[in-house]
Amino acid sequence: MGEWTEFRTGDTAPNDGEYIEVGEASFHTGIQNPRIISLKKGERFPEPSNHNRKWKKKNQ
Numbered sequence: 522m523g524e525w526t527e528f529r530t531g532d533t534a535p536n537d538g539e540y541i542e543v544g545e546a547s548f549h550t551g552i553q554n555p556r557i558i559s560l561k562k563g564e565r566f567p568e569p570s571n572h573n574r575k576w577k578k579k580n581q
Contacts, residue, residue: 526577526578527543527575527576527577528575528576529566529575529576530565530567530569531565531566532576533563533565533566534562534564534566535562536578537560537561537562538560538579539557539558539559539578539579539580540557540560540576540577540578541556541557541577541578541579542569542570542574542576542577543555543574543575543577544571544574552574555574556569
């Protein structure tokens, strides 16, 4: 089984790193001013700024 690539509120970070908000339309139109957060392995993801968004590791 592979590692998840998108995370929801309350999920734990699999690794240390920076995570960015992504949305269902992000590949086509992009998100204006997405939040970027730094988490350590095991820390929980916070609520994104929009309920349709998820978190994804930056620079994958």
